[in-house]
Amino acid sequence: MNNKGFTMIELLIIIGLLGIVSIMMAINMSGILGSEKEDEYENFKQAIESAACTYIDKQANVDLRNQFKNSGGGNIFVSDLIEDGLLDEEMIDASTNKTILEEQNQIYVFINWVDMVKTCTFKRN
Secondary structure, three states, rough: OOOOOOHHHHHHHHHHHHHHHHHHHHHHHHHHHHHHHHHHHHHHHHHHHHHHHHHHHOHHHHHHHHHHHHHEEEEEEEEHHOHHHOOOOOEEEEOOOEEEEOOOOOEEEOOOEEEEEEEEEEEOO
């Protein structure tokens, strides 16, 4: 009997173990990529909300801010934020892979004051 090499059963066990490890790694990698995409989208939304809050606080928009305070809130559109230089028109929306310029009619921020506290909320049509 030749004692060199592996038996068929040993080879099958090793191949099976390598397959299981490969599957586990693939599942973990897909989860990492998915959460990275979600984080990018959250950062995208926060950047737009922050730009809208800044826009409404600018000195030139005092009348608009007072109008929003007295009327229960209002919408600031992405086109206004791009025009004012607060957003880069080449920003990429991680959920659609489109630029913000391509989606400017679908994205806006609702600004409202509750108990003298301003809230800026990202919205999508």
